[in-house]
Amino acid sequence: MGVTSVSDLYRERVKAGLLREDEAQAQVLPLMDAVVDSLQDQPAASTNGGWRSWFGGGQADAAPADGSQGLYLWGGVGRGKSMLMDLIVDAAPIEAKRRVHFHEFMQEIQTGLEAARKRGDQDTVRPVAQEVAASVRLLCFDEMQITDIADAMIVGRLFQVLFEEGVVIVTTSNRTPDDLYKHGLNRQLFLPFIKLLKERMQVVELASPTDYRQGRAAGGQVWFSPANAEARAAMDATWADLTGGATPAPREIEVKGRKVILPKCADRVGRASFWDLCGQPLGPADYLAITREVDVLMIDAIPRLSMSNYNEAKRFVTLIDTLYEAKLKLIASAADEPEQLYNEGEGSFEFERTTSRLREMQDAAWGARAAG
Known part of the structure; x- marks a missing residue:
């Protein structure tokens, strides 16, 4: 059975008058189709241990054909980044997917880390990340921005484990990765995370001249x-x-x-x-x-x-x-x-x-x- 592509959904909504066709948006659709294609051999759900029980885990099982493991879509406000990410969520042929605002997600992670500390876990990040990975195969973050030093100190390790566990990540941001946590305290400790993003995700600018707001x-x-x-x-x-x-x-x-x-x-x-x-x-x-x-x-x-x-x-x-x-x-x-x-x-x-x-x-x- 065929999988509905992001491109198909986009064209349908343009035809229905729900969206206005935009050349810059259309240029990134093939990359989004590739993310969906990387998920299409995944069963919609598994009754024994979630999606990872079917794959057996591991990043090699999850990576798209180009070797990347997600998409980092950045650009100015009002360009349609969130809308395009929603299309990926709608098109993804799996149930193990989640869309969440980045700030809200990091609050959940901080709560999980506190629980891990109380348990006495030496590596507090890994069990929290593995718990996330046990329930999602596709994780979509809206508006990645790092303004809090607590988030900056854990986000690199968090993403590293999520990638190791085979999670495909799509995120939107108003900033290029190199500008994340710019001028932040102890930013040099944050730089490996930027390197990880650029290595493991396709970084794409949505350079539309139109601010739809x-x-x-x-x-x-x-x-x-x-x-x-x-x-x-x-x-x-x-x-x-x-x-x-x-x-x-x-x-x-x-x-x-x-x-x-x-x-x-x-x-x-x-x-x-x-x-x-x-x-x-x-x-x-x-x-x-x-x-x-x-x-x-x-x-x-x-x-x-x-x-x-x-x-x-x-x-x-x-x-x-x-x-x-x-x-x-x-x-x-x-x-x-x-x-x-x-x-x-x-x-x-x-x-x-x-x-x-x-x-x-x-x-x-x-x-x-x-x-x-």
Whole structure:
């Protein structure tokens, strides 16, 4: 039985009007097809010990014909990297596959390492990596970036074991491998990992001249009111336009031992409802952590604010202040225009500053970070 290729999926979605054909994207499709082809002799599932019981393990069994063991796709924001990686996941003819945001994955690894330390394991990384390899044959990371020294010190060893165990890795990044952890503390200890990436993965730049988010992010409508079905449809269309058709996924952000969840994320665009962000006991540190994860934040269904939802209103003010200071692009649906959201009761006077900021954030020149 034939395997659906990434190229076939891409052409189907272009024909259906879900994607716009892009020459730079089309040029990397054969490399993605090769990744899928390297997986096609793999059974969809195994009942005895996972996929490795069928292969018997080992990197030679898993490597594609060109000798590489994965794909490192890098380029500017909004070029469609996440969307292309999603196509690999969709086309891969196996069940032992996983797509995860790199930051979220590294949090899971740190938790596993802590458990290994408590067990007294001398090599804490190998058992954690082997546990990952026992469940996945294809591991897809979105947005690889190394900003934490703890991650930098373990990621090389982690990838080494994953490669040894035969895992095929696909990752996207805004940076070429040589720029990962640039100017980081003790970076010389990180350089062997960069060498490993370049040896074991095909490194490809997605050099599209088009930023598919720029049209919306630099001048499209960003405030939709009232928050009715029409506004919801407009928000959905904006989401699809900004993410280039990438599959959304929840993202867990760890903040001082707590988890903040953005329900939908794709290609540094996040989306949540007002109640997701302001109906929970979140504060400045949580909102600041969100600004590090996304360049564009979409908020659905901002209600009218008053004494009846005073605590939520206070959090909303804090959220907008944080987004404003971070120069984040905000797209929202709301019960009314900013000036009419909170015009009576305690806190309404202080909300005038928030109204001013919301208006400023609707300007076409706002959010250069998101479009750049």
